[in-house]
Amino acid sequence: MKKLLVLGAGTAGTMVVNKLRHRLDADEWQITVVDQNPTHYYQPGFLFIPFGMYGRHDVVKPKRDFIPPGVEMIQAEIEEIEADNNRVKIEGDRWLDYDFLVIATGTHIAPDETPGLEALGDEGPDNVHTFYTLEGAMKLEKRLRTFRGGNLVMHITEMPFKCPVAPLEFIFLADWWLQEQGLREDTNLTFVTPLPGAFTKPVASKALGGMLEEKKIELYADFNIERVDLDANKIVAYSEEEVDYDLLVTVPLNMGAAVVGRSGLGDELNYVPVDKHTFLSNQHDNIFALGDAAALPTSKAGSVAHFAVELWTENFLRFIDGLEMLEHFDGHANCYIESGHGKGLLIDFNYDTEPLPGKYPLPGIGPFSLLEETEMNHWGKLMFRWMYWNILLKGKEMPVPALMSMAGKWSAG
C-alpha cells in the first residue's frame, strides 16, 4: 500500500484529496489528511462581515462535509515533519509515515511579530482590529456599529500576505458603508502600505491608485511598520514616519505554519521553497507544497491554489509513474476586487504578465470586465462563494481555464 499524506485540509488540501481519490486506485493508495481545526472557513467572506453583509453562518462549514469517502481524515495538530525519515508527528505522540507528502498548511496572521499588536484578540484595545480571522471580522463589525468618524486607517504590515487585494476592497467598502451611514464627511480614510503604490503591478497599481484618489482615500506608500503606539494611537515606521488613527484595521504579518519552520523545511517566513512550475520541494523529491504554504512569486489566494492544484494533479499522476512532470504552472491568479456601491473589478495575471484590461473568461465577451468597475464583477464575487463550496472544494471542473490566456486582453501599450 502506498501512502499519500496531506497536511492541512483548507482550500488546497481539500481540493487535492478530492481530485486524487478517484484517480488513485483505492487498493493501492491510502490517502490521509490531517488538520487541527474541524471547521472550514470561506476566508474571502471575512471581508463582508465587518459591514454586516455576511454573518458567521455564511463562512463556516464542517471540514468533514468536503472530505470524500476513502480518505482518512485525522483531526490533530501537526507537530513535526521528519522529512529524512518520511514521517510526520502529530498530537498525542502519533507518527504517520508517507511515500509522498503534500504540505498545504496555508498561512496565518502573526500579530505577535509587531510590537503593539500582541493584544490583537479578545482583550485587545477597542480601536485596533483585523478582519483576517473570523473572530477578528466579527469583533470589527461590532466596533463599526459604534464608529462615529475620525481617522480610519487600513494598514498592511508586510509582503507577502494572502489575498493582496483584500485591504483595498476593505477600504472601498468602508468608503461606501460610511456614506450609507452618513459618516463619510466626518471620516478620513487612509490606506497605508509597504508597497510603493496601491498594488504591486504597475498597470493595476495605477488604476487602483486612481480609484483611491477618486474616492478621496489617502494613500500612504512605502510605510514599513516598526510598532503600534497604543497610548498615542499611532503606527510608527522604521523610518520614524507616523500615522495617527482613531480606528486601525491592520493586516498583521502573515507567516506559514510554525511546524514547517521547526522542521527545517521553510524560508524566513516558514514558506516552503518549491519549484515554481511543479511545486516539488527544493530539498526532497517526495514532498510538494501547494496553496499559501508554498514560497512562490505569485499571489497567495484561493484562485491561485485552485489553478495550481488542477495542474499539479495531472503532474503528480505522471510523477508517481516515473514520468517527467509536464504541465507548467504559470502563476495564474484571478481576483475579484469589490469596489463598493454594488460594483467590482476583476484582475487576471501570472508570473510574467501583469493585470491588464479586457474581458474574461471569454475574449471580447466576458461576462466579466478586467480592471474596470462593473456590477457584473460584483455578482461574480458573490457567486464565487457558491462555487467555492459546491464546485471548487469538491474538486469538480470549474468553467475557467487553469493557465492564463492573453486572449481578450489589451496590452499595456
Add this chain to the structure above:
Amino acid sequence: MATELIGGVEIHVDEEGFMTDPGEWNEELAPALAKEIGIDELTDGHWKVIRFLRDDFAKEGQTATLRRVSTMANVPTKDLYQLFPKKPAKKMSYIAGLKKPVGCV
C-alpha cells in the same frame, strides 16, 4: 541598455541605476556605489549585510528582502535602517550590485 561609470569602471544599469549584471560587481566597487547614494564609509555592519546579500543571491538567484536579511543574517530591521537610511532595501541591494528585492505579489 544604459551603462554608467562608477569608480572608474563601466557597469550596466537599469533605469533606476541598479546593476543588471551581478558578475560585473566586486568588493572594490562597493564603496564607490555607496558614495553615489550618500554613504561615505562602509563599516563592518554594512559589509555583513552586503556579503550576506551576495552569498544569498548566489544560492537563491534573487535579492533577499529586509525580512530575510534580519532573520537569516541576524541584523535587526532597525539596524538596517540605521546602516542604509530611509530606503534600506533599495540601498543595500544597490551597493551589493543586485536588483532591488521584488515586492512580492
